[in-house]
Amino acid sequence: MENDVKALLGIKASFAEEKINKYLPLTSGMQNTIIEAMRYSVQAGGKRLRPVLMEETFSLFGGKGDEIYCFMAAIEMIHTYSLVHDDLPAMDNDMLRRGKPTTHAVYGEAMGVLAGDALLNYAFETALKAFDVEASNHKAIIKALRVLAKKAGIYGMIGGQVVDVESEKNQLDITEEKINFIYELKTGALIEASMMIGAILAGADDSEINLIEQIASKIGMAFQIQDDILDIEGDEKVLGKPIGSDERNEKATYVTFAGIEKSKKEVKRLTDEAIGILKELPYENKFLEDLLSYLVYRDN
Numbered sequence: 001m002e003n004d005v006k007a008l009l010g011i012k013a014s015f016a017e018e019k020i021n022k023y024l025p026l027t028s029g030m031q032n033t034i035i036e037a038m039r040y041s042v043q044a045g046g047k048r049l050r051p052v053l054m055e056e057t058f059s060l061f062g063g064k065g066d067e068i069y070c071f072m073a074a075i076e077m078i079h080t081y082s083l084v085h086d087d088l089p090a091m092d093n094d095m096l097r098r099g100k101p102t103t104h105a106v107y108g109e110a111m112g113v114l115a116g117d118a119l120l121n122y123a124f125e126t127a128l129k130a131f132d133v134e135a136s137n138h139k140a141i142i143k144a145l146r147v148l149a150k151k152a153g154i155y156g157m158i159g160g161q162v163v164d165v166e167s168e169k170n171q172l173d174i175t176e177e178k179i180n181f182i183y184e185l186k187t188g189a190l191i192e193a194s195m196m197i198g199a200i201l202a203g204a205d206d207s208e209i210n211l212i213e214q215i216a217s218k219i220g221m222a223f224q225i226q227d228d229i230l231d232i233e234g235d236e237k238v239l240g241k242p243i244g245s246d247e248r249n250e251k252a253t254y255v256t257f258a259g260i261e262k263s264k265k266e267v268k269r270l271t272d273e274a275i276g277i278l279k280e281l282p283y284e285n286k287f288l289e290d291l292l293s294y295l296v297y298r299d300n
Helices: 002-023 032-042 049-060 067-086 103-107 109-128 138-152 157-169 176-202 206-233 254-258 260-280 286-296
Strands: none
Touching: 002 049, 002 067, 002 286, 032 067, 032 103, 032 109, 049 067, 049 176, 049 286, 067 109, 067 138, 067 157, 067 176, 103 109, 109 138, 138 157, 138 176, 157 176, 176 206, 176 254, 206 254, 206 260, 206 286, 254 260, 260 286
């Protein structure tokens, strides 16, 4: 089943990538360097998990319409900008991502900063195009925009990143509570935004949207803990990167506090609860259910 899910995910990711590329700005004008850097960053690769989760949740609730594609592109632009900034010398100072030179390695540090800024801003320009493609769904589009803004901001992804950066400066102050906070916001917030926006645009009611947020929160947490586990037990050839980086960098993770076995149990608990909530909904999307399990129990 895992191979089937992986193959279908590949097909759906390719479709999402096609839609994302459609919304990227065309290289032109005196500012063409920044547009080149934006396109390079987004097109450097990735699983496109967030736009796929968004579309599958949209499908779960019977969504129809092209406005979803604007938000699929927007969420991937926001995710990409966060990676571009993560790689900067002031942050992780990484020169490679997915086997390719990072944006600042190609275009310089200043352009790396600007490329991230541009992608964040352009994400909202792109999401706003939903008003042009859907004439009768304005209330849902506004609600989706609010979720996108909040989950990407100081009460979402950026908030988690702030605590992560501060914690790296002083690992002695890191606590399990802080680890949970970082994971819930830095990783979980955009997964929550992806699934919530899919539900909102499809017409889900507030109680259903709340359940989707709970599902996404649990999956986001389990996803990040599984990352920690793979950094210890993963296969370097499968992962495509060296294992043990957290230990070498003396970085505290969930596994640091809970241990490997308890961490595995927590991944299972969170995933089982998330899928249990999904099954309670009066709708069905078998691929979405399988995908949530695959994302957590993946080997890369």
